[in-house]
Amino acid sequence: MNRQPRWIEEAFIEKADLFLKVLEWQWERAEEEAKLIANLLRKYGIKDEAKLLEVGCGNGRILINLAKLGYRTWGVDISPKLINDGIKKARERGVEGKVEFVICDVRELSKFFKRGFFDAVLAVWTSIIGYYLNDDVDVRVLKECRYVTKDGGHLFVLNTVNRDVLTLRHSLRCIFPSFEELDDVVLVEKPTFDPLTSTISNKWTFYKKAANKDLKYLGEFEFKLRVYSLHELINIAKRAGWKYVASYTDLTTLRDFVPSLSGFNLVFETLT
Ligand SMILES: C[S@@+](CC[C@H](N)C(=O)[O-])C[C@H]1O[C@@H](n2cnc3c(N)ncnc32)[C@H](O)[C@@H]1O
Numbered sequence: 001m002n003r004q005p006r007w008i009e010e011a012f013i014e015k016a017d018l019f020l021k022v023l024e025w026q027w028e029r030a031e032e033e034a035k036l037i038a039n040l041l042r043k044y045g046i047k048d049e050a051k052l053l054e055v056g057c058g059n060g061r062i063l064i065n066l067a068k069l070g071y072r073t074w075g076v077d078i079s080p081k082l083i084n085d086g087i088k089k090a091r092e093r094g095v096e097g098k099v100e101f102v103i104c105d106v107r108e109l110s111k112f113f114k115r116g117f118f119d120a121v122l123a124v125w126t127s128i129i130g131y132y133l134n135d136d137v138d139v140r141v142l143k144e145c146r147y148v149t150k151d152g153g154h155l156f157v158l159n160t161v162n163r164d165v166l167t168l169r170h171s172l173r174c175i176f177p178s179f180e181e182l183d184d185v186v187l188v189e190k191p192t193f194d195p196l197t198s199t200i201s202n203k204w205t206f207y208k209k210a211a212n213k214d215l216k217y218l219g220e221f222e223f224k225l226r227v228y229s230l231h232e233l234i235n236i237a238k239r240a241g242w243k244y245v246a247s248y249t250d251l252t253t254l255r256d257f258v259p260s261l262s263g264f265n266l267v268f269e270t271l272t
Pocket of ligand 1: 008012023026055056057058059060061062076077078079082104105106107123124125126127128131
């Protein structure tokens, strides 16, 4: 497998237990999110029996819920711990026959799946695009996605960070530290945005709530990723064999995208 940047190794493999705490919290709204995604899939003619691949699937919160709605789903992720947790969750939810998890680097998808095998590929919650801080790698990632998708198939990039929103927040000095309570854990975030390189960096520090109201330090990791504007991402996708189809402000209303206010919910179709 290709070497991973240090932060990817640390956040998703070595410290996967910490990242799992964030994923567990995300599971609370996963069923609803999957229903909204299914609604979008239907809008593009992708019916229940379709074969779907999620790249960077984590522990399967989207995949498993899509399988419960009838889709046949495959998920790839580089993290053995997250994949093993996903396999366990699929079994617990009775969909183990409809979800297949593969430990795989998305840069090597074509080694694992046949050309044109899938009806659609999903990248959900700022997954993989931008992680390697290199546009050419992003083109390669999307080319691999194109290879495993049938002609006329689709790519969905959903709930993904948008550079224009960060630029506006940066200009208004609205990027600052915050915290989130994830059940018995407190997550402290310290984000920064660099407009010169279009990169967002963030340090996530985890504390466990102790009985005496103290916080016990659990660990931390940092990440740094390249963020794109809509037109940059459309160009990258085009270089990889994808034609831009539509962008939406959110999955609930499917209103038109507003460049400086919404994250990406983008639809692409194969370029023929
Ligand atoms: C932000 S998480 C999103 C998880 C999932 N999509 C969700 O919405 O719950 C990004 C995931 O991408 C995975 N990942 C990062 N680089 C990858 C790569 N090169 N190939 C496959 N998975 C990767 C990480 O292990 C992590 O689980």
